Amino acid sequence: MKILAIESSCDDTAAALVEDGRKVLSSLTSSQIKDHKVFGGVVPEVASRKHIENISPLVKCVMEEAGLSFSDLEAIAVTYAPGLVGSLLVGVNFAKGLSIATGLPIIPVHHIKSHIASLYLSNKELKPPFLCLVVSGGHSHIIEVRDYTNFRILGKTRDDAAGEAFDKIGRRLGFDYPGGVNLDKVAENGNPNAFALPVPLKNEDKTYDFSFSGLKTAMINIINGYNQKNIPLPKEDISATFRKSVVNCLVNNFISAAKDFGYINLAIAGGVSANSLLRTSLEKECKKRNWKFFKPELKYCGDNGAMVGAHRN
Numbered sequence: 486m487k488i489l490a491i492e493s494s495c496d497d498t499a500a501a502l503v504e505d506g507r508k509v510l511s512s513l514t515s516s517q518i519k520d521h522k523v524f525g526g527v528v529p530e531v532a533s534r535k536h537i538e539n540i541s542p543l544v545k546c547v548m549e550e551a552g553l554s555f556s557d558l559e560a561i562a563v564t565y566a567p568g569l570v571g572s573l574l575v576g577v578n579f580a581k582g583l584s585i586a587t588g589l590p591i592i593p594v595h596h597i598k599s600h601i602a603s604l605y606l607s608n609k610e611l612k613p614p615f616l617c618l619v620v621s622g623g624h625s626h627i628i629e630v631r632d633y634t635n636f637r638i639l640g641k642t643r644d645d646a647a648g649e650a651f652d653k654i655g656r657r658l659g660f661d662y663p664g665g666v667n668l669d670k671v672a673e674n675g676n677p678n679a680f681a682l683p684v685p686l687k688n689e690d691k692t693y694d695f696s697f698s699g700l701k702t703a704m705i706n707i708i709n710g711y712n713q714k715n716i717p718l719p720k721e722d723i724s725a726t727f728r729k730s731v732v733n734c735l736v737n738n739f740i741s742a743a744k745d746f747g748y749i750n751l752a753i754a755g756g757v758s759a760n761s762l763l764r765t766s767l768e769k770e771c772k773k774r775n776w777k778f779f780k781p782e783l784k785y786c787g788d789n790g791a792m793v794g795a796h797r798n
């Protein structure tokens with residue numbers, strides 16, 4: 486079964502053609518980073534307008550790249566939620582129009598479920614059940630993937646998402662949007678123990694939830710201290726310390742949920758799953774325990790169309 490998949494939940498317009506849920510025939514993303522960079526973050530109104538400009542030519546391109554016509558397809562999958570409402574509307578209405586014109590049925594796809602499905606593209610042997618850490622700009626969830634369509638959330642952030650916290654600190658350090666990507670690179674040359682940061686929720690018994698807003702405030706206070714004294718910011722050390730603190734929270738809760746619920750197959754997904762420290766730390770933790778660890782290829786970590794087509798309803 487070949488399907489056209491469309492993703493427009495935030496600032497990337499993406500489309501793909503996917504066969505039988507696991508084979509990507511073509512996948513293209515039109516990034517809006519340059520349009521939002523000047524504002525230091527995504528401007529919803531700008532994002533919607535750019536999606537409108539991009540979506541039609543992008544779909545035409547994926548069809549041409551795969552050498553397919555609409556009569557070769559069986560359905561149109563489209564992200565319906567969660568995300569920026571104006572952005573989602575563009576993808577959903579485009580899919581509806583195309584459905585009326587071609588007679589193809591629409592498959593509405595949940596964005597977080599499609600991040601989980603991105604794992605099936607890069608790991609052909611992966612099958613539920615497994616425990617998945619979904620970390621993106623809007624979410625930080627520990628999810629039991631009991632079956633392809635049966636999920637249970639064990640823990641989630643009570644305030645900021647991990648990606649959001651990375652982006653905010655990146656912005657304070659003067660990095661281009663999205664700050665998380667640049668912070669990860671700069672952190673490689675810093676000392677991860679340069680500053681003492683609080684450990685969020687450390688006094689709570691048995692929670693798999695996260696909280697990143699206190700950590701972010703503590704880091705911002707350190708940054709403000711340097712700025713007030715007119716001392717140049719040690720960007721490498723700040724990046725490395727903040728990255729380590731966030732990754733420690735994610736890894737500790739994830740490993741402890743896996744132990745408590747008896748999971749030996751672990752996976753990560755979402756934009757922040759591209760983080761180099763998160764990938765290597767979980768790789769190490771799983772290896773130590775003889776557990777299996779699955780991650781998406783870097784091209785499928787951030788928002789993309791292929792993961793929408795990989796979803797199984």
Ligand code: KG4
Nearest residue numbers: 621622623648663665669756757760787788
């Ligand atoms: O999944 P995604 O593309 O969009 C959402 O669904 O939110 O995730 C985007 C987030 C951004 O916050 C971005 O800074 C973060 O993923 N991100 C990273 C890295 N690459 C992308 N955060 C940390 N380290 C990275 N290497």
Ligand code: ZN
Nearest residue numbers: 621756787788
């Ligand atoms: Zn996403």
